[in-house]
Amino acid sequence: MGCSPYYAATGTHPLLPIDITEATFLQPPPKSLLSTTDLISRRAIDLTKRSEDLARLHSTVYAARCKAALQFEKDYTITIKDFHFKKGALVLIRNTKIEKSLN
Numbered sequence: 001m002g003c004s005p006y007y008a009a010t011g012t013h014p015l016l017p018i019d020i021t022e023a024t025f026l027q028p029p030p031k032s033l034l035s036t037t038d039l040i041s042r043r044a045i046d047l048t049k050r051s052e053d054l055a056r057l058h059s060t061v062y063a064a065r066c067k068a069a070l071q072f073e074k075d076y077t078i079t080i081k082d083f084h085f086k087k088g089a090l091v092l093i094r095n096t097k098i099e100k101s102l103n
Contacts, residue, residue: 008064009057 006012034042073080085091 002064005057005061008060009053 030038030042
């Protein structure tokens with residue numbers, strides 16, 4: 001996808017680490033100090049938006065992943081091979097990363 005889920009959902013980069021499932025980033029920052037009642041009301045508004053925004057975020061990220069997978073298949077159609085091994089067949093795998101670390 002090339003960007004964070006936060007950026008995909010909001011179109012801006014995060015300033016502080018947040019929990020994306022809490023949806024506390026959906027409201028603009030307060031202009032002054034807020035009372036407890038104001039904080040509770042803002043949180044209630046955030047929680048009502050949560051399911052719709054997470055569903056939109058999921059669909060955006062899922063669509064980007066599908067698009068990236070299709071692009072990968074398109075770019076590497078020549079090198080991607082499906083050998084159709086049967087269940088239980090012995091397959092020899094070469095792991096060059098381990099070979100390089102052992103040499």
